[in-house]
Structure formats: structure tokens, C-alpha cells
Amino acid sequence: MEETPRLPVGARIRYHRRKHGNRSMAAVAGLCGVTERYFSMIENGKRVPSPKLLTRIAAELDVPVAALLADKSPAKAAASRTTAPDVAHALLGYGSTRTGSPLGPAALRTRVEEAWCTWQTSTERFTEIEAVLPALVADAEYSVRVHRGSSSTATRRDVLRAAADLYGLLRSYCRRSGRLDLSLMVADRARRAAEDADDPIRLAAAHWNLGHCLLSQDGGAQEAHEVARIAIEELRSVPESNEKAAIQGALELVCVVAEAQRKKWWDARARLDQKAAPLGKRAGESNTMWTVFGPTNVNLHALSIEMLAGQSAEGLRLADEMDISHLPSRERQFTFTLELARGYYQRRDDAAVLVHLLDLEKLSAEDMTRSTVAADMATSLLQRVRPTYRRQVTGLVERLGFT
Numbered sequence: 001m002e003e004t005p006r007l008p009v010g011a012r013i014r015y016h017r018r019k020h021g022n023r024s025m026a027a028v029a030g031l032c033g034v035t036e037r038y039f040s041m042i043e044n045g046k047r048v049p050s051p052k053l054l055t056r057i058a059a060e061l062d063v064p065v066a067a068l069l070a071d072k073s074p075a076k077a078a079a080s081r082t083t084a085p086d087v088a089h090a091l092l093g094y095g096s097t098r099t100g101s102p103l104g105p106a107a108l109r110t111r112v113e114e115a116w117c118t119w120q121t122s123t124e125r126f127t128e129i130e131a132v133l134p135a136l137v138a139d140a141e142y143s144v145r146v147h148r149g150s151s152s153t154a155t156r157r158d159v160l161r162a163a164a165d166l167y168g169l170l171r172s173y174c175r176r177s178g179r180l181d182l183s184l185m186v187a188d189r190a191r192r193a194a195e196d197a198d199d200p201i202r203l204a205a206a207h208w209n210l211g212h213c214l215l216s217q218d219g220g221a222q223e224a225h226e227v228a229r230i231a232i233e234e235l236r237s238v239p240e241s242n243e244k245a246a247i248q249g250a251l252e253l254v255c256v257v258a259e260a261q262r263k264k265w266w267d268a269r270a271r272l273d274q275k276a277a278p279l280g281k282r283a284g285e286s287n288t289m290w291t292v293f294g295p296t297n298v299n300l301h302a303l304s305i306e307m308l309a310g311q312s313a314e315g316l317r318l319a320d321e322m323d324i325s326h327l328p329s330r331e332r333q334f335t336f337t338l339e340l341a342r343g344y345y346q347r348r349d350d351a352a353v354l355v356h357l358l359d360l361e362k363l364s365a366e367d368m369t370r371s372t373v374a375a376d377m378a379t380s381l382l383q384r385v386r387p388t389y390r391r392q393v394t395g396l397v398e399r400l401g402f403t
Contacts, residue, residue, distance in 0.1 A: 008045050009042075009048065009049065009054070009068055009069065010042050010043040010044060010045045010047075011043070011045070012067070012068045012069075013042060013043055013049075013057060013061070013068055014043045016061045016063050016067065016068070017043075017061055018118075018128060018131065018132075019131060020061050020062055020063070021135075022111075022114065022115075022118075022131065022132040024110065024114060025039050025040055025043070028057070028060050028061070031056075031060050032053060032056045032057050032060055033053075033056065034053065054068060054069075082177055082178050082179070083173070083174055083177040083178060083179040083182060084130040084133075084134075084177075086130070086133075086134040087130060087133045087134055087137070087170075087173070087174075088179065088182060089134070090133065090134040090135075090137040090138055091137060091170070091182055091185065091186065097138070097142075098138055098139060098142035102139070102142050102143040102145075102146040102147065103139050103140075103142075103143045104143075104155070104159075105143075105147075105155055105158030105159045105161075105162060106158075108139065108140060108143055108159060108162040108163075109158070109161075109162045111132075111136055111139070112136070112140070112162050112165050112166045112169070113165075115129060115132055115133070115136060115166070115169055116165070116169055116290055118132070119169055119172065119173065120290065120292075120328060120329045120330060120331065121328070121329075121330055122330070123330070123363070123364050123365075123366075124364075124366055125330070125364065125366065125367075126173075126176075126177065126366045126367075126370075127366065129169075129173060133170070133173070136166065137166070137170070140162065140163045140166050141163070143159050143162075143163070144159055144160060144163050144193070147159045156197075157197045157198065157199070160193045160194075160196050160197035160199075161193075161194075161197050161199055161202060163189075163193045164190045164193035164194045164197065164199070164202045164205075164206060165190075165202070165289070165290070167186045167187070167189045167190035167193060167206075167209075168190050168205060168206070168209050168289065168290060169290070170182075170183075170186040171183050171186050171187045171190065171209045171212070171213060172209075172212075172331075174186060175212065175213060175216055176367075176370060177370070178370075180213065180216055180217060183213045183216070184210075184213050187206065187209045187210040187213050188210070190202075190205075190206040190209055191203065191206035191207065191209075191210065193206075194206045200234070200235065200237075200238045201238070201243055201244065201247055201288075201289065202289065203231075203234070204231045204232075204234070204235050204238075204247045204248070204251065205247055205250075205288075205289035205291065207227050207228065207230070207231035207251065208228070208231070208247065208250050208251050208254060208289075208291060210224075210227050211224040211225075211227045211228045211231075211251070211254035211258075212224075212254065214227065215254065215257055215258060215261065221257075221258040221259075221261040221262050222258065222262070224254055224255075224257075224258045225254070225255050225258035225259065227254075228251040228252070228254035228255045228258070229255060231251050232248055232251050232252070235247065235248050235251075242282065242283050242284065242286065242288075243283075243288050245279045245282040245283040246279075246283035246286045246288035246289075246291060246293045246294070247288060247289060247291065247293075248279055249275075249276050249279030249280055249282075249283055249293045249294075249298070250288075250289075250291040250293040252271060252272075252275045252276040252279060253272075253276055253293070253297070253298070253301050255271055256268045256271050256272050256276060256301055256305070257301070257304070259271065260304070260305050260308050260309070261308075263309075265305065265308075265309045268305050269302075269305060272298065272301060272302055272305065276298050276301070277295070277298050279293075280293065280294050280295040280297070280298040281295060285326065287328050287329070292327060292328060292329045292332050296322065296323070296324060296326070296327060296332075297327075297332065299318065299321075299322050300322070300324075300332065300335065300336055300339075302318055303315050303318045303319055303322070303336070303339050304335075304339055306318065307339050307342050307343055307346075310346065312342075312343040312344075312346040312347050313347075315339065315343045316340070316343045316344070316347075319336070319339070319340055319343070322336070324336045330363060330364055330367075331364075331367065333363055334360060334363050334364055334367050334368075337356055337359050337360050337363060338356075338360060338371065338373060338374060340356050341353050341356035341357055341360065341374070341377060342373060342377065344356065345377050345380075345381075350381060350384070350385050350386065350389065351389065353377060353381055354381065354385070354389050354392060354393060354396075357374065357377065357378055357381070357396060358392070358396065360374060361396065361399070361400070365399070365400065368400055369400050369401060369402075375400075375402045378393065378396055378397050378400070378402050379397060379402050381393050382394060382397050
């Protein structure tokens with residue numbers, strides 16, 4: 001087995017904290033008698049823990065001190081390119097059962113938000129999220145069952161809201177990992193949880209989730225458009241707010257993509273300019289319900305339309321005017337860079353294609369191995385690339401397993 005690279009103490013602490021329950025920094029720091037800020041500085045290599053503190057940290061993480069001082073990081077399994085069996089089993093009810101006291105809404109909310117943060121920002125998001133999802137699914141569904149008959153309406157609704165948000169994450173994970181059947185299933189669970197919570201914003205977000213599932217299926221564009229259109233209509237009765245504008249805008253983008261997939265380029269452009277863009281300005285750069293909706297995301301969709309329409313010159317012109325560095329989602333940054341690579345690929349600018357494919361690998365090699373577009377570009381590039389770049393392209397293809 002190939003040896004993993006050496007890691008500093010802080011990185012090893014982060015690895016074991018996430019592996020053993022994915023506990024928050026605040027929780028471990030408090031139990032070890034230090035502030036969250038100081039603990040974060042340790043994990044990021046800006047502070048070195050004293051031997052006494054290192055012993056306390058090891059005890060809280062339930063690992064020997066030697067594991068935090070080892071020369072090499074623990075062996076890491078190869079990234080799965082499909083939905084992890086443990087995640088599928090948990091969703092289908094085959095995982096471990098829960099008894100005793102369920103998680104309260106605050107604890108459940110914290111774990112769901114931490115999972116979402118991992119999913120949107122980690123370079124190894126598939127590996128890391130697969131380590132926490134099975135237990136989180138079991139805990140969330142147990143909490144929903146127990147609190148369904150709770151005398152506290154507020155508690156029941158808060159648990160259902162957290163569950164709806166978790167199902168939204170699962171929709172994205174299952175779709176990206178190739179299980180569209182499970183993706184549709186959890187999108188429906190998100191919708192039911194939002195309905196039971198009587199939360200119109202989350203219900204609209206659930207329809208946004210469902211729309212993306214349908215967009216991923218052959219011939220699903222028309223159904224996705226209809227789902228989003230009905231959700232937009234239902235939002236009319238909701239009081240105006242930035243949150244409503246963001247969700248409505250995200251739904252408009254589902255309609256935009258649906259129209260582009262059906263090659264209705266002018267309809268897609270018109271909807272983007274007349275409906276999505278004004279909502280983007282109203283909502284601002286946001287991450288409401290984890291949709292990452294805002295002016296930048298609207299511009300990203302404008303770029304995608306032109307690439308789908310084969311208008312690479314216009315798409316690259318639009319890309320030159322965009323700054324994606326502030327986007328909270330690594331996936332959105334990945335999508336932007338992928339579109340750039342595709343634009344240069346259409347123009348047969350192989351050097352630029354290679355630069356952007358290498359950038360994609362840095363952003364997230366795990367996402368890249370799951371992207372058929374990236375795989376097709378890399379393997380095609382290998383067949384036609386000039387000798388000057390052949391070594392780099394060959395290395396990329398081999399590292400990602402595209403051969």
C-alpha cells in the first residue's frame with residue numbers, strides 16, 4: 001500500500017476529531033480546557049500543544065498520544081466513486097437502531113450544519129461526509145420519530161427543520177455519487193419534513209432539491225421546470241424577505257437550466273436576465289438553505305448557458321468578468337472552473353484546458369473523478385495533446401484513474 005504523506009500534529013488532531021464522531025472544535029476545546037480559537041490555531045499549525053494538553057486531547061478523542069505524534073497519517077481508504085454502502089443502508093433503514101434519549105433540536109442542528117460545512121468546503125468532501133452521514137441519518141430519523149408526538153410544537157418543528165436540511169445535503173451527495181434513485185427518495189423526505197414543520201421556505205428549498213434531481217435524469221427537464229414553477233407560485237403568499245428572494249431566485253435558476261437543456265437558449269437567457277438577476281440583486285450574495293444563490297451564481301448560470309449553446313467565446317468573455325473567490329461552496333467554484341475548461345476545449349486551446357484541469361484537481365480531486373465531463377476532456381486531450389504537454393496530461397489521467 002502506498003504510504004500517506006507526513007502530517008503535522010494539528011492535522012492529525014483534526015483527522016481523529018472528524019473520524020471519531022466528527023465532534024465540533026468547540027466541544028473538544030471546552031473539554032480540554034482551552035478556547036475554540038486556540039484549538040483552531042493548533043489544528044491549523046499556528047500553535048503547538050504542550051505535552052499535558054496533547055494528552056488531554058488524545059483522551060477526549062479516544063486515541064493514544066502516539067497516534068497524534070506518529071510520523072505518518074492513518075491509512076486512508078481510496079475514495080469511493082459511488083454512494084457509500086453504509087449511507088445507503090442508513091437511508092433504507094438497515095443501519096444501527098437507536099434507543100434512549102434522542103438528540104434535541106440544538107444538537108441535531110449543530111451536527112447538520114457541520115456536515116453541510118464539510119460538504120461545501122472540504123477538498124475531500126466525499127470521504128469526510130461518508131464518515132459522518134450514517135450515524136447522522138440514524139440519529140436524525142430517530143429524533144424525528146420520538147419528537148413527532150412531543151407536547152412542544154416548537155421542539156418538533158425544529159427537529160423537522162434540521163431533518164429537512166439534512167435530506168437536502170443527502171440529495172446532493174446521492175446525486176453526485178451516482179444514486180439518482182436515493183437522491184429522489186431523500187428529496188421527497190425533505191419535502192415531507194418541511195411540510196410537517198409548516199415551513200414554506202424549507203418547502204420551497206425541498207422543491208429546488210427535487211428540481212435538481214429531475215435535471216440529472218434524461219428527459220427530466222420539463223418535470224423540473226414544472227416543479228420549480230409551482231414552488232414559485234406557492235411562494236407568492238410568503239412575506240417578502242431576502243430569504244424568500246434567495247429561494248425564489250434559486251428556483252428560477254432551475255427553470256433556466258431546464259430551458260437550456262431543452263435548447264431554448266433565448267428563453268433561458270430572458271428568464272435569467274428578467275427574473276433571476278433582479279432576485280440576485282435583492283438577495284445579495286447568500287447561502288440561504290445552502291443554495292449559494294446570489295449575483296455570482298446568476299452569472300455562473302449565464303456562463304453555463306453559453307457553453308451549452310456552444311458559444312464558447314461569449315462564455316469566456318463572461319467568465320473574465322467574474323470573481324468566484326468569495327463563494328462559500330467549493331462545488332460552485334469547481335463548476336465555474338469546469339466550464340472554463342470546457343470553453344477552452346471547444347476552442348481547442350489545449351494549454352488552457354490543461355491549466356484548468358490541473359486547477360480542478362487542486363480544488364477537489366474527488367469531485368473530478370466523478371465528473372464525466374472532466375474525464376472526457378482529460379482523456380481526449382491525451383489523444384491530441386502536443387508532446388510539450390503530454391507528460392503532464394498523462395500524469396493527470398493516471399492520478400485520477402481515467403485510463
